[in-house]
Amino acid sequence: MVSAEKLYTLESAQAVAAELGRAGFDDGIVRHGVVAYRLVYRTVDPHGRPTTASGLFVLPLSSERRLQAVSFAHGTGSHKDDSPSMSRGEFVSAPAVAHASAGAAGVAPDYLGMGKGPGPHPWMDVTSESTASLDMLRAARAFAPRTGHVLERTVQVTGFSQGASAALALGRALQAGEDRWFRLGALAPVSGAYDFGGTELPALLAGRLEPKSGVVYAAYTLVTFNRLHHLYDSPGEVFRAPYDRTVEALFDGAHTGEQLMRGTPGTLDDLLTAHGRELLAHPTGPLVAALRTTDAVCRNWIPRTPTRLYMATGDEQAVTANTAECHKALLKSGVDVPIVDLGPVDYHGSRHLGSNVAATTAIVRWFGQVRAQ
Template identity: 45%
Template sequence: MDTRSSVTASLDMLKASRTAADRLGRPLTRDVYATGFSQGGQVAMALGRELSRGRDGFRLRALAPIAGPHDLLGAEMPGIADGRVAPATAVFYLSYFLTAQNRLHPLYADPAEVFRAPYAQAVEGLFDGSHRPEEIAAALPATPQELLTPEWAENVRAPRGALREVLAANDGFCDWKPAAPVRLYAGSGDTDVPIANARSCARDLAGHGVRAKLVDQGADADHTATALRSAPQSVRWFDSLR
């Protein structure tokens, strides 16, 4: 969830793809149709904003983010605090996010400030790149209350200080005016990234005069089902615009 580096990485991939295609005699157009799932949905909106500035020779044609955490401060973190995000998912996300962000921006000097024993001694090692998600989940507790110290449980409920700054730096990527059409995909049954994130994104866009249709995949659509249903729909929508 370091959005700015994800955007630069995406731009690098676009440039590399164009170079490779030229070498293969399969030149690409300048047009970019951007989508992504989960964190990728949030990055798609941020990438779209960067492409809209007209740099690097690309032309944004449409945006279709799927189940993106577009509003960390207003939707995702409150969902973690009030149970709209499933507890086991919240534990995984919090552990991953706080550990990763602390390597970029000092949030704590000692894991014991944030994580309860015995997890304080293990969390950072779990995210060393050598553990599968299933291994990590098995080594973590079932609820955020078991994972976090009381001070950090309150900080998650009402972010302040360095944590609030980090969240704010990765927020607000729907708060602009795309010239290209936008369609948002989400699932009201998603307990990883609640649909409130997509609704917040739609409100931000509306504030700039952009009407983005929100496609709700339904109360029976969890995070994965939202992706499986939305991906082919987004492709068909892109095709209809070409």
């Protein structure tokens, strides 16, 4: 723990229901008011060096002293404020609030470089997402007694989109005993790009993603992976003019999603050079090694706790073949994990975003059933 700041209190279940409703989430799962804190804590960067990160910690206003934590890993954002502890009553913070309002302790890491964390965000770096998530749990456990609560050993883990891979990585770390206190209790990732190199990037290049989403994800991949793994010497090798002079700056954590949309073209052909497309289509060298780690979240392990994979029919951003590949990999290891198809859910015209809204309600209820067993 470095610091803790009370952000807001929603005194009643009615106040929480109104807050979730404004964010577009179901208010039928609310049982308690909540209090929300921003925690800043020590962790490590992708190279193992000391750094700090932040996250949202939400507690129910109930008489229960001992609480089970639910860790929620959020989806992709570009601005530092696109993170749970920086957004109230919005898409990225609503799931943690929803779980707390149902009686759990909601723990939502912002990730490295997001929220109050220094430096750029290492997007889709599953290793640092896992360490940031685990260290956020440790910070929450250290802070909880100041609020009159104690966090139990068992943790239920969920996450959406980018956070689905982070959730699987955290679940694996907890099951492997990487923390001396916390243990995995249930696992429910939602709409992840679990097979990022083998399924998601080919779908992106084939035009099976919503076009603008494909452009943004291609740019984000090349820029952020280059920071960690040195894929190119000059942006002009992978990005066409004029974007070779501007795209990298869009992912500095200070540009909004709207600025990112305005600053990128409408098609991959306008964004990528022939070499840039080839690098994504047939990765070599450092990118191969990086994708091997990113794509391993479902491979060569068996969750020993209740696990479900959630997805939405016709997801336009994380193609559902990712979920099928994750299921296949887990089945190969020896466990037949149920896939929960949420149907053609919608949030502001997006089935991908809609899956987070629909899954939050379903997972709050399912986690409640698991806790009651």
